[in-house]
Amino acid sequence: MDRDTLQSALSQDVSASARAALAQLEAGADFEVFLNQTASAQQLWDIWSWRHEVMLETGVTPRPGLVEAIAGLQAAGTARVYMATVTGTRRRFTIFLSEDLTQCVACW
Known part of the structure; x- marks a missing residue:
């Protein structure tokens, strides 16, 4: 998975954590x-x-x-998810992505 694909998945999530993770990713944070x-x-x-x-x-x-994020995981039910991390300057974000890697299921 490349940076652009992860940014696209995060950009679809309106939560404050996803927005913060996206900003860090766009600023060059490691993922x-x-x-x-x-x-x-x-x-x-x-x-x-x-x-x-x-x-x-x-x-x-x-x-x-x-x-x-807990609510997002509950809403996803039994769907399979992948985990990702974004390590920004102030914190590390934990991200769960849909099985097709196109959507952010949860982020904190």
Whole structure:
């Protein structure tokens, strides 16, 4: 996957996290797409919704966009997704892409 394709996928997501990740990507941030495996969005929703609960119970402030990303994973159901990262100057973004790599399912 090249930078332009990832930018296109992120540009379709109106969330603040996706916009911030896109801005970092456009500014030349490093990125990586993990194409060697996919995971079920449902499985990832199970993991991240539980982690979010634990964060709240223990007083840890979740990163911006996590709540919206969890909702995106839930909405994707059992669809397979790929993970990508964008490492910007201030933070690292976690991105889940549709199986055809054309849409951002979740970003935080």
